[in-house]
Amino acid sequence: MAFSMHKISIRQIFLLWISYLLINIVAIGSDLRAQDVTIGSKTKQLLNEIRNEVDQLSERSPNxxxxYIASISIMNHVQRIVSPLQYSVLKTTGEDTPKTVEECLEAKAGICGNQVACFLELANHLKLRARPVEFYLHGxxxxxxxxxxxxxVYYDQAWRFFDVTWGTYFMMDGKAASIDAVRESPTVARQAAVTNETDQWFLHWRRSGLDPLTYVDHKFVDILRGRNGVIRLRGNEFVYLPTHQPTFIGLNSLSSDYGPVRIELLDVHAGVSRVIIQVSGYAGTGELVIEQRGNKMAYPITELKIGENEFVLPYKVAAGELEVKMKATNPAKIGYVVYSRIHVSR
Structure with missing residues (x-):
């Protein structure tokens, strides 16, 4: 079926992008370092190309x-092959979209979640220490x-940031910068951005008035590095729903470079004494902890049920934030809870 860009608005494409991004982030939820013991033919072919390229460039630029050379090579190849534009074509024409790394390389299609999955798998095979960086921007x-x-990617004693979708890294102080450095000096970072500005998806976003690098200076953004960090939820009175945000709490990888997701409920009313969590599932061991200002209660996740789980807090909540997190009871095991809604009441 033919695809005509003018038949689809940028809003439709943008919504497709966001809707399927989280699906692909979940796909990265399992430890990619243990993924694909048997390498697919497309992955193997690309891996060999990158190895040869890195060997050649490393020999010619020994200093x-x-x-750094390997990270740039992986990013360039993945951006070139795994196309968000082609992914949108497949979605618009009703065709199946790729899910695995091998499928993305075969279909030459994927959004940022797919691209990062490809990047991480290739980096793993090249013995690079790499992990995802997720941005959740509040509207x-x-x-x-x-x-x-x-x-x-960790090298030269620091984590170096790469945006695979746009072929972007930030050359600050003569080196690829960390996301911390980018966020601390956003004006300098934008000037230091090295981006593949001939990419058609990038050009389309710019023509449509969208900012591909909005995470650089967005004021209200939650960042997970190796899935470690806090996700803030804004409620509708007493109901909190993860909207274009992760739907799990806790740790789902034992890699030393990964950590747990914690949830912070914003603007909770004073006097709340009950928390009801709609649980879709859980894995591993640990305790679900609901805490505010040193007051806390803990509940073993193995005793959770699928559906609504009501917790009567042994303390009165003050107006402000309420944290929901996991406490590990066995550091050798993962522990996380998948949820769809949190409801608080007095």
Missing amino acids: VDRA KTPKENTSHICAE
Whole structure:
């Protein structure tokens, strides 16, 4: 079926992008370092091309960090092959979209979640220390929330940030910068951005008035590095829904570079004494902890049921934030809870 860009608005494409991003971030939820013991033919072919390229460039530029050369090579190849534009074509024409790394390379299609999955798998095979960096940008209302996912690679004693979708890294102080450095000096970072501005998806976003690098200086953004960090939920009175945000709490990887997702409920009313969590599932061990200002209660996740779980707090909540997190009871095991809604009441 033919695809005509003028038949689809940028809003439709943008919504497709956001809707399927989280699906692909969940796909990265399992430890990619243990994924694909048997390498697919497309992955193997690309891996060999990148190895040869890195060997060649490292020999010709012996003073340049090999990990930097490899990171740029992986990013360039993945951006070139795994196309968000082609992904939108497949979605618009009703065709199946790729899910695995091998399928993305075969279909030459994927959004940022797919691209980062490809990046991380290739980086793993090249013995690079890499992990995802997720951005959850808050809109004026939760429905306007958006998200994006990139990668970072550890070398030269620091994490270096790479946005695979746009072929972007930030050359600050003569080196690829960390996401911390980018966020601390956003004006300098935008000037230092090295981006593949000939990419058709990038050009389309710019023509449509969208900012591909909005995460650089967005004021209200939650960042997960190796899935470690806090996700803030804004409620509708007493109901909190993850909107274009992760739907799990806790740790789902034992990699030392990964950590747990914690939830912070914003603007909770004073006097709340009950928390009801709609649980879709759980894995591993640990305790679900609901805490505010040193007051807390803990509940073993193995005793949770699928559906509504009501917790009567042994303390009165003050107006403000309420944290929901996991406490590990066995550091050798994962522990996380998948949820769809949190309801608080007095």
